[in-house]
Amino acid sequence: MKNNNRVWDFFASVRLAIFTLCALALTSIIGTIIPQNKPGNWYVETYGAATAQFFQILDIPDMYGSWWFLLLLGLLSANLIICSIDRFPAAWRLINADQLAVAADRLRGMSFRENWSSAGPIQQNAAALSTALEKAGWRPTSRETGNGILIFSGKGAWSRLGVYVVHVSILIIFGGAIIGNFLGYKGTVMLPEKNSTDKVFASDTSEPIDLGFEVECDAFTVDFYPNGMPKEYQSVLIVKEQGKEVRRETIEVNKPMTHRGVTFYQSSYQAYQDFLVSIVVEPDRTGKVFTIPYQREMEWPEKQLRFGIVNAEGTGDRATRLKIWLKDGEQPASTFWLDNNQQTSIPSAGRSFTISAKQMYATGLQVAKDPGVWLVYLGCCLMLVGLYIAFFLSHQRIWILLEQEQGGASTNVLCAAASSKNKSGFTRTFTNLTDQLRGR
Amino acid sequence: MTSSQLLGITTFIYLFATLLFVYFLVFKADRAHHTAVAATVVAFLTQTAGIGLRWYESYDMGIGHAPLTNMYESVVFFSWTIALFYLVMEWKFRIRVLGLFALPFAFLAMAYASFATNISREITPLIPALQSNWLIAHVITCFVGYAAFTVAAGLGLMFFFKIAKPDTPQQGDHSTFVIPAADTIEDLIYKSMLFGFIWLSAGIITGAVWANSAWGTYWSWDPKETWSLITWFIYAITLHSRYTRGWRGKTMAWMAILGLISVIFTYYGVNFFLSGLHSYGSG
Numbered sequence: 001m002k003n004n005n006r007v008w009d010f011f012a013s014v015r016l017a018i019f020t021l022c023a024l025a026l027t028s029i030i031g032t033i034i035p036q037n038k039p040g041n042w043y044v045e046t047y048g049a050a051t052a053q054f055f056q057i058l059d060i061p062d063m064y065g066s067w068w069f070l071l072l073l074g075l076l077s078a079n080l081i082i083c084s085i086d087r088f089p090a091a092w093r094l095i096n097a098d099q100l101a102v103a104a105d106r107l108r109g110m111s112f113r114e115n116w117s118s119a120g121p122i123q124q125n126a127a128a129l130s131t132a133l134e135k136a137g138w139r140p141t142s143r144e145t146g147n148g149i150l151i152f153s154g155k156g157a158w159s160r161l162g163v164y165v166v167h168v169s170i171l172i173i174f175g176g177a178i179i180g181n182f183l184g185y186k187g188t189v190m191l192p193e194k195n196s197t198d199k200v201f202a203s204d205t206s207e208p209i210d211l212g213f214e215v216e217c218d219a220f221t222v223d224f225y226p227n228g229m230p231k232e233y234q235s236v237l238i239v240k241e242q243g244k245e246v247r248r249e250t251i252e253v254n255k256p257m258t259h260r261g262v263t264f265y266q267s268s269y270q271a272y273q274d275f276l277v278s279i280v281v282e283p284d285r286t287g288k289v290f291t292i293p294y295q296r297e298m299e300w301p302e303k304q305l306r307f308g309i310v311n312a313e314g315t316g317d318r319a320t321r322l323k324i325w326l327k328d329g330e331q332p333a334s335t336f337w338l339d340n341n342q343q344t345s346i347p348s349a350g351r352s353f354t355i356s357a358k359q360m361y362a363t364g365l366q367v368a369k370d371p372g373v374w375l376v377y378l379g380c381c382l383m384l385v386g387l388y389i390a391f392f393l394s395h396q397r398i399w400i401l402l403e404q405e406q407g408g409a410s411t412n413v414l415c416a417a418a419s420s421k422n423k424s425g426f427t428r429t430f431t432n433l434t435d436q437l438r439g440r
Numbered sequence: 441m442t443s444s445q446l447l448g449i450t451t452f453i454y455l456f457a458t459l460l461f462v463y464f465l466v467f468k469a470d471r472a473h474h475t476a477v478a479a480t481v482v483a484f485l486t487q488t489a490g491i492g493l494r495w496y497e498s499y500d501m502g503i504g505h506a507p508l509t510n511m512y513e514s515v516v517f518f519s520w521t522i523a524l525f526y527l528v529m530e531w532k533f534r535i536r537v538l539g540l541f542a543l544p545f546a547f548l549a550m551a552y553a554s555f556a557t558n559i560s561r562e563i564t565p566l567i568p569a570l571q572s573n574w575l576i577a578h579v580i581t582c583f584v585g586y587a588a589f590t591v592a593a594g595l596g597l598m599f600f601f602k603i604a605k606p607d608t609p610q611q612g613d614h615s616t617f618v619i620p621a622a623d624t625i626e627d628l629i630y631k632s633m634l635f636g637f638i639w640l641s642a643g644i645i646t647g648a649v650w651a652n653s654a655w656g657t658y659w660s661w662d663p664k665e666t667w668s669l670i671t672w673f674i675y676a677i678t679l680h681s682r683y684t685r686g687w688r689g690k691t692m693a694w695m696a697i698l699g700l701i702s703v704i705f706t707y708y709g710v711n712f713f714l715s716g717l718h719s720y721g722s723g
């Protein structure tokens with residue numbers, strides 16, 4: 001029934017695959033030339049109103065998500081599925097076929113074959129050839145035919161499945177991408193140090209998205225190369241569920257943190273004109289952290305302390321040294337320089353202060369939930385395995401047909417072989433093997 | 441001796457080796473072939489030392505990283521993989537004219553790296569996003585693939601050379617001077633393409649894994665990603681056309697050349713004509 005169905009044949013054809021792949025390759029170019037996902041009026045300004053409207057109709061500003069591009073991907077998937085269903089049974093039959101049922105005429109027509117005559121009766125030759133095959137790494141089976149014995153040995157039958165693994169892996173990757181698209185999200189959030197949030201903002205629409213838990217930036221640090229380029233930046237994140245800290249982890253670029261399926265990526269940062277000042281009073285060891293703006297006086301009334309950052313040195317928006325002003329009650333005020341994020345001890349009348357100050361930053365986080373990514377990775381692994389099998393392994397079959405020669409003193413040996421791939425490489429294998437079998 | 445001196449010398453040895461291959465073919469001088477291969481090996485070893493030294497120098501400067509992170513370093517590495525792939529093919533298939541069609545690419549890449557005025561040869565520190573082992577895996581897998589595609593295109597040129605000037609058997613002509621039969625060339629084009637296709641696939645995949653670990657998106661359709669996919673489609677089309685319509689010979693050779701053009705655009709053109717995440721490569 002299937003074979004009479006022209007629609008089926010169309011979708012099973014490799015011609016359609018070539019058409020679809022060409023169409024995908026050609027149309028993909030558009031989105032690399034016309035910038036994607038710009039605001040609507042950008043296209044009007046750049047290309048004129050008429051062209052911009054034409055673009056809008058064809059969804060060019062978001063072409064990789066447009067109906068026609070998705071349709072092409074859908075066509076590729078349908079093609080892959082139907083082509084595989086169409087061909088798989090035949091491949092499966094080939095893998096499991098009873099190779100000893102092959103007709104002698106077919107062996108005589110194979111392109112790899114060699115014929116010779118060997119002394120001795122047929123049984124003795126069959127046993128010797130089986131042993132020789134085994135020694136050469138083949139596993140022979142044999143059967144008596146009408147007027148002789150047929151020996152068969154095959155290798156790598158499963159390699160015929162490699163192509164199917166590749167094709168299915170593409171579908172699995174698509175599946176993972178679809179799941180990620182519908183059940184996941186991508187968001188961003190700028191989180192100042194010591195602040196927390198339970199929402200992030202969608203990358204495309206800026207809509208708030210509920211995380212389902214709270215995340216706090218406890219600390220942010222950035223290291224610089226001598227030339228001023230950022231070398232590494234990291235944030236200490238705290239995850240809180242119902243107000244309780246359940247997790248504390250340091251993330252850096254390329255080292256994200258995942259909590260309940262939501263992954264936090266360190267992506268950027270922003271330096272503030274505010275400072276975090278931490279003061280510990282000795283000997284009673286009470287400490288507190290203050291956020292203070294630049295050149296603004298702050299008071300800690302319980303300790304009769306007043307302080308501020310009166311000056312700062314640095315490059316760009318990055319402070320490297322801070323000048324701190326500190327007044328303990330009625331004592332004379334002290335001012336001193338302190339490197340960013342360093343601490344020092346200041347003695348005073350009857351007590352001392354351990355004080356540290358650092359410029360305040362906000363950490364820029366990318367937040368992604370992608371429940372489909374493991375399927376995508378599975379698909380990728382399968383694709384590589386499948387490609388390896390499809391390209392480098394082949395199904396090799398060897399038959400040896402032994403027939404009694406006239407007179408009965410010797411045996412006629414026909415050795416025939418087939419390889420599903422890499423015929424030129426198999427030529428050498430076959431020659432070596434027949435040489436071995438003939439005892440050369 | 442600094443790494444840039446070593447790599448500069450490498451450029452000239454590749455030129456010398458290429459000229460030896462020309463000499464070998466034009467004058468049918470059997471001996472020249474050994475010398476040409478030996479020169480290639482010397483160039484390759486010098487280049488390996490140069491790359492290793494550059495690696496070492498970056499650690500000396502306190503910004504140590506594998507030398508695979510800007511345009512200069514990647515072009516040098518591209519040239520290195522072409523030479524390596526060529527030497528393996530030479531050793532495995534013993535097609536003696538292959539050097540003439542493969543080596544010029546290694547030379548041109550080095551010449552571009554050494555003398556182009558629009559790329560920087562400095563060793564620069566890495567921005568945090570580039571400090572990833574996935575990046576190294578990504579660059580290596582991509583370039584092994586690109587090298588195979590380059591040799592495939594070289595074989596494509598050899599194919600046209602062959603059909604334009606079919607050998608007239610001459611008395612006393614050593615078979616080694618003769619370009620192999622068109623069928624053999626075609627088979628090698630196909631094999632190189634298969635090999636390249638696996639590595640390109642692995643390159644795209646490692647790139648996606650890297651992007652996912654740095655930004656949380658494994659695929660964002662930026663121009664470089666998209667062009668690598670277009671290249672991948674071109675080779676997928678070639679593999680399938682061959683299977684179904686038995687596209688042999690000329691079409692395969694053309695596709696090998698078209699594929700390389702797409703590779704070079706993906707690798708080089710995108711940085712200069714289009715913009716996107718990968719623009720670091722233009723530095």
Ligand code: HEM
Pocket residue numbers: 011012013014015017076079080083087163166167170387390391676679680683
């Ligand atoms: C991006 C998509 C695709 C990729 C990466 C891909 C990959 C492959 C690979 C690597 C091979 C093995 C080629 C060889 O050994 O020379 C192959 C063979 C094949 N492909 Fe695809 N393929 C894709 C799409 C399709 C589609 C849509 C069809 C639908 C008809 C298809 C049908 C076939 C067939 C019939 C074969 C030959 C199978 C055999 O040797 O028995 N492919 N494909």
